Amino acid sequence: MLDLKLIRSNPDRVREGLRKRGAEVSLSELLSLDQERRSVLVELESLKNKRNTVSKEVGRLKAAKEDASILINEMRQVNEEIRNLDEKVRLIEEKIGEKLLTLPNLPHESVPEGVDDSYNLEVRRWGEPRQFSFKPLPHWDIGENLDILDFERGAKISGARFTVLKGMGARLERALVNFMLDLHINEHGYTEVFPPYLVNADSMLGTGQLPKFAEDMFKVDPQGYYLIPTAEVPVTNLHREEILKSEDLPIKYVAYSACFRAEAGAAGRDTRGLIRQHQFNKVELVKFTTPETSYTEHEKLVRDAEAVLQKLGLPYRVILLSSGDMGFGAAKCYDLEVWLPSFNMYREISSCSNYESFQARRANIKYRPTPDAKPEFVHTLNGSGVAIGRTVAAILENYQEADGSVRIPEVLIPYMGGLERIQAKK
């Protein structure tokens, strides 16, 4: 959510930022609602002031056994007006709120301007895509040949975009979760969190999934819970409605969770394999920082996510997203894209965003810069560290051998109970 005071005092700057994102939004309605609200409020508050003053006078008169009926009758009139104006303000504020909640964040000055992903910038590359002496198979073929991925039965028991992991496939999934958690906890200083997978609507509003993207999520009837699309939601909302101590910042959490996405707008895309599933696992990094440090922390967060791919020996590149390609709430976002041989291209495996105060304002997460200063909004950041399903796909494809087996990356062998290679059963 954007700061209404910023919109009021600097509408041109806001318009410019929204334009860069390709958001065609008029601020004039919002600005006039804001103006109207404040003028009604002046009138309303003076009436309430009158009521408060007179009520005290009534109390005094009654205590002195004097007649107060004139004042009481007068207040009946005033109360009628207050009721009307209260309702008026409530309606205006409702409209303002709706409007504010649908405005995307403004891009940071370092974000390349552009309408779509063709304006994204490649920041750096790591690792060399391997040269194969045979035609590399897509991971779904590898997985089925090894009997570790079962797409058919996933579809039978649930539907399209659900997969069953079996044997060493399930073990690999679990190994990756543990490897990534250990790395971020032990080497990068994050605190482990295991959150609920079902959250309420307030949480979804806080991180920006609601109200605009309801169709992307699974909702549980009739209780009204939402299945989390990412651990970002419960973990960021951990500190909703809180004022944090500045000496505790930055707060760094790492959370493993399953993620659930309706993929409403992706019909027909990535229908095969593990790339786009309704349910997948992810290790997520979340930070709460001061405004002064958020961009340094953002760079560090990206490096923390990169470390996962480096240790796994998976070639990747880092992409700085253009203003038009970023998610709704991000001020700046890097994607990590891992090399997938069968696609002969890099595919997104992590997205690391600085939300600045966008989520903090929605979720009301503040901190006190100094012990007696007024609370200010924190900056929130998050990034995948990294998506597990896509990592499984990347390992199967990058580590496949001509005989159909798959080598296990060095760092994972201890997590695989010493197994060095997944082979088909005879």
Place this chain on the structure above:
RNA sequence: GGAGAGAUGGCUGAGUGGUCGAAAGCGCCCGCCUCGAAAGCGGGUAGGGGUGUUGAGCCCCUCGCGAGUUCAAAUCUCGCUCUCUCCGCCA
């Protein structure tokens, strides 16, 4: 699921209709004292909004949330949420 109790400021905890945004204690901040600290003493210490000579003052709202009664609600009524205790059920 049944029965009961409760929800007040960073914390503990008073407050059952009229200067209560709220006693007291703890914590925290500033000052005095001290070489320094502790103790002691004095003062300060919620959040949001409006106005404005833009952080001086003034005003409005908030005592879990939402309605209601009243000239006036932390205090009365109703609904909801959450917490705790006991019983039942259960991974």
